[in-house]
Amino acid sequence: MLSNEKIMDLITQAQSGDIGAKEVLLTENLNLVRSIVHRFTNRGYEWDDLFQIGCMGMVKAIERFDLSFNVKFSTYAVPMIIGEIRRFIRDDNPIKVSRPIKDIAYKVHKVQEFLRGSLGHEPTIQEIAEKSELSTQEIISALDAMQPIVSLYEATTNNSGDQLLLLDQIASTNDEIDCLEKITLNEVIDRLSEKERYVIRMRFYEDKTQSEIANQIGLSQVQISRIEKQALKKIKNFL
Template sequence: MPMAGQVRPAPPPYGPTSLVRRRALGDIPDVPRPQDLSTQDARTLSETLFGRLAELDEGTPEYACVRNTLVELNLSLVRFAARRFRNRAEPAQDIFQVGTIGLIKSINRFDVSRGVDFASFALPTITGEMKRFFRDTSWAVQVPRRLQELRLRLAGACDALGQELGRPPTTAELAAHLRITEAEVAEGERASNAYTARSLDLTDDDSGATAVMRTLGREDPSFDVIECLDSLKPLITALTDRERTILSLRFVDELTQAEIGDRVGLSQMHVSRLLAQITNRLRTGLLTEG
């Protein structure tokens, strides 16, 4: 231990954890606080990290390091999903932790080669984990843990026997399947009556039920845009190089037809005809089933 007045020696610049992180990231710049990045920067870095994750062996410290960074980068998705359930009785921290499990599952299953946006892929899984948590914990009155577990076992047995028998199972069949008494089956069914059948899609709003109707009635145009863009990809790929260039100059660079003509060496009228042909072909492709 250093004596008073002595300067404690500085720690080495890289500890074992830092060395693993440097090996894990490779040429990717390290971001000390990923959660402070903007949404666009986080999305761009996530794409790069998913590519890096595919290069690493699962189970290695480097793989875990990159995956943990991806979790930190995308925790905003969990917060976004959790806001839908702010009015639930369950602690917000528990909801957030369950949503984080869904985020990790999404990262483990995400295939970057499919060209799907990660947020669109992950949000259903995150929300699904939260709803599953509510299904297991939403009770109108306090019920012993034993009866909560019995209710879940009965629900599973009803589904299994219903498919096998082609009809709802009897109390005796449930008891034989679960190896319990018929009295215990009846007790579990009574416990099910204490289960809250509240909508899992209820959002936090002062207007109560009106909030549900407003949520169900509102259409998000972003989903339609994403679907159309995904459907357009193979159609645009089928265009010639010149047609793709003209399309990009018009709708990406937002040039006029005359400016496009100067770029590609065509008249403004020729460009106009080509654009009409291209857009009609794309429109027909989008509207054609299959």
């Protein structure tokens, strides 16, 4: 552990252009970055990617730290690292949200955090609106727009504890059936095995869920899921 005086000295050197001093500070604070990154795991991002973003936040903290601050460098660096990671996650959203909406959502989250502490419970939309001076519609729209995207291939479990994909729980729509008909998949489907053809036709032509198909032919939903995936892979290769 570096002493506070040594840290201040290294920051002075780093801000004067000393790359070596900046690298020493970054290396000495990697455990701090790791501890913060662990807060953001299980959100669909690779740990290494978040760690790199966290290191960028640490570098920014080194470059921007005001030596006249009466606080420890780590106290200043933590919110800088957290902010950098949150900004990355927010901006990486595949559905692009306008900057004004993002600003409103950020303001709402800050007000939510404040009210949780002052009220001792999860604030209502009306309470947030009164504190933030925003309309309830603005708040709801901003929060809806910033909801994280859930992949259809995200793992879930059924009542029996079997691991399945979220996609497996959704019945096919008529639009999907029409799509299959438009691209004339009948010829390709005929090249599948009898069991694969049955599962594909039930899933995409008869609008059956995997559970319904499993009950009809006496197999488990997991087995139906495997058959479907294998059949779709074959169809893709044939096409």
